[in-house]
Amino acid sequence: MAKRGKIQGFEITHDINRPLRIKKYKYFYLIVCEDENTERVYFQGFEIRIPKETLYLDAVGTGLDPLGIVTRAISEKKRLEALCERSVDEVWVVFDKDDADLNDTRITRFQAAFKLAAEQGFKIAYSNEVFELWLLLHLSDVDPEIPIGRQEVYTRLESEIRQREGHEDFLYEHGDEAVLKVIAEIGDEQAALQRAEQLIAFHEGKEPIISNPVTFVGKLILDLYSWIEYYSYQE
Template identity: 50%
Template sequence: MAKRGKIDKPVLAESEVRPERLKKYKYLFLIVCEDQKTEPSYFEYFKVQIPEESIYLRSVGVGRDPKGVVLSAIDERNKLAFESKREVDKVWVVFDKDDADENQTKVKNFEDAFTIAADEKFEIAYSNEVFELWLLLHFTKVNKNVALPRKAVYKMLQEQIRKTKKYESYVYVHAHPQKKTIDIVFEIGNVDLAISRAELLLENQKGKNPIEANPSTTVHFLVQQLREWINYYSYTK
């Protein structure tokens, strides 16, 4: 757990409202996501499992590319540290490969995201190609030897959800906020199976750089760590 120390004071907008009694929490857990809706909504679901006054979980969506997500995480960490008058215990950044291999500028930005995150001691949860691969794994395994483009992942996710009768008319629209999708994932999906399926994909991509490792995701590491902290603070003798 991070030690208390001197925190650089960030510039805060006058309209920003600080969380009440933030100091009461024992552990500060910050997740900064590429997507502004779907990814933060997924991690927000874990709040109901957190024992009172133990973990303060903040999940933020910034709508930037991978390097931008990491740079935003620096600002978000400093902001939370200033609000709480202490250092933030854990920072995760969540982003996708998407089209990062489209040109050399995007390749460099993707690689810079990992370098800066390491320098800042941030943990990384990436998906190749998209976060929706992690959601899909809640329902089914995928062929570890066949690269999955984004559109294929979206289609497969829609098909899997439609297998449940009450959602047989469900339509996945990537451009729209997907809180409804997250609700469905937690209702009928299986996070434990998603973790085991993600482990198999990652093992198959061993030795490859993240930008080349399609299909793969490391979101399960974030979920496992978050669940471990929740279990830690939930423990009673």
């Protein structure tokens, strides 16, 4: 399991050298996420911990809204299945609430994303409001009773990082994946997992669109770790 104080195995990798013997892999794991930079790179960073030719991890960034992400996941699943000539074992969709409550059209699309994902058997790791809440949880507690907007998440994330020695001049820019290396260096992953579980427990039973703050990214991470541990043991 993940150790205290570090995102295990994280590494920013822009060009993944895909295995030549893809059909040799035992388990195919697809993550389709909202952000084309930070989120995609974050999940790709787990590849270096996976034993060779065991779990094939494919992380795809889309730049789409929640329903668009789930729809894209359907086509990405077909693409990967054609590539490996077998079924994909697990599909996760990762998206944020963002402005989903701005108007009736967006509310409808947000709710439809959950319905379509369930119909397809996809697992969902959503955050209300943003993915960066997961990063913030590596550094501090977040009160489950007080809704927190995305800009406040960004501001608090920058503030928490700047309080750490050696990072006093850090400036957070949305979409800049450099924040991932900083979190890997100074963050506490075990604390983030525990804090995320507390937020989930507090908002249990509520509609996702009003469950703020909450993030299910930790659920995805724990699932990934379980498979990495399984195949590491098998090796």
